[in-house]
Amino acid sequence: MRGFLVLLAVPLLALHSSFALKHLEEPRWKSFRDAELESAEYLFITNETLERYRANGYPDEPSVRKLIGAIIIGLNAADEKLNQVKDYVLSQYFLPNNVDCLYKQHTQECLDQNVAPLDPSDRLGRAYQTFQCYYKNYGGIKDSVEWVPYHYSEVVQTLEDCMYITNTSNCSLRNYCQGGFAANPDYPNLAYCYFVRAGFYNRSAGFDLYKMYVQFGDEEFLHDNTEECIAGVVDQYCKEPDRLVHIVLDCVIQYLPVETIQEASSNVLGNPPECVVPPTPPPKTQPCYNAPCP
Numbered sequence: 001m002r003g004f005l006v007l008l009a010v011p012l013l014a015l016h017s018s019f020a021l022k023h024l025e026e027p028r029w030k031s032f033r034d035a036e037l038e039s040a041e042y043l044f045i046t047n048e049t050l051e052r053y054r055a056n057g058y059p060d061e062p063s064v065r066k067l068i069g070a071i072i073i074g075l076n077a078a079d080e081k082l083n084q085v086k087d088y089v090l091s092q093y094f095l096p097n098n099v100d101c102l103y104k105q106h107t108q109e110c111l112d113q114n115v116a117p118l119d120p121s122d123r124l125g126r127a128y129q130t131f132q133c134y135y136k137n138y139g140g141i142k143d144s145v146e147w148v149p150y151h152y153s154e155v156v157q158t159l160e161d162c163m164y165i166t167n168t169s170n171c172s173l174r175n176y177c178q179g180g181f182a183a184n185p186d187y188p189n190l191a192y193c194y195f196v197r198a199g200f201y202n203r204s205a206g207f208d209l210y211k212m213y214v215q216f217g218d219e220e221f222l223h224d225n226t227e228e229c230i231a232g233v234v235d236q237y238c239k240e241p242d243r244l245v246h247i248v249l250d251c252v253i254q255y256l257p258v259e260t261i262q263e264a265s266s267n268v269l270g271n272p273p274e275c276v277v278p279p280t281p282p283p284k285t286q287p288c289y290n291a292p293c294p
Contacts, residue, residue, distance in 0.1 A: 039070035159264035162193035177275035192241035
């Protein structure tokens with residue numbers, strides 16, 4: 001009987017862990033309407049006024065511009081430091097246009113004409129005009145909830161948490177903050193903690209490449225060669241964290257912002273002078289009308 005209870009505790013513990021991770025994930029799922037209602041509350045916009053905005057296609061008024069700007073921030077579809085809208089995040093809240101097969105091209109033309117000429121400091125203008133390009137050329141706003149990406153600071157914080165969780169040594173932290181982590185013996189445990197805790201990886205389902213795309217903005221996550229690379233690693237490695245770390249290092253590391261691990265490790269060490277953290281690079285956006293393309 002006692003042996004049965006011990007065996008029973010194992011799946012119960014696993015079930016509790018999955019519930020805990022699911023709970024961490026719940027705030028990250030939001031519909032456009034959810035963000036709209038939240039933003040209206042913040043800006044003291046009544047339901048009647050909001051209905052008027054919707055009925056009139058979100059007219060170009062100062063209060064509407066503020067609303068759209070707030071929605072885009074609520075969905076983390078904006079990079080406030082760079083005054084850019086993350087197109088790969090915003091586009092997931094719009095339905096495909098089943099009438100106009102060139103709707104993506106027409107959206108891009110609209111962005112080129114109405115957003116690109118605007119002053120980079122015109123945050124609300126750029127947000128509003130970007131929204132209108134999608135609103136007018138796609139097939140409408142989705143009702144479904146979509147995954148909201150993490151802010152840069154949240155990525156760094158999750159890495160810091162995992163450095164404490166995995167009890168990363170100071171020697172490894174110094175190695176990380178100086179840009180060396182791929183061959184570090186502590187890195188597999190850190191990587192596993194981060195990708196599981198952030199909701200990008202599940203031992204049963206594997207990597208969620210669409211989430212990775214929405215988070216980091218590189219279309220390579222969605223390409224067949226990335227999936228093929230991951231499948232090859234999965235066939236070769238059975239145990240964790242070996243499987244995950246080889247997926248990361250062999251298949252996706254070139255699409256990840258490695259400066260986050262440098263910043264997190266430097267923070268944990270107390271930002272010593274030997275840790276030189278590079279400035280945050282601009283996100284990769286598709287299309288790249290918000291800034292000059294590389």
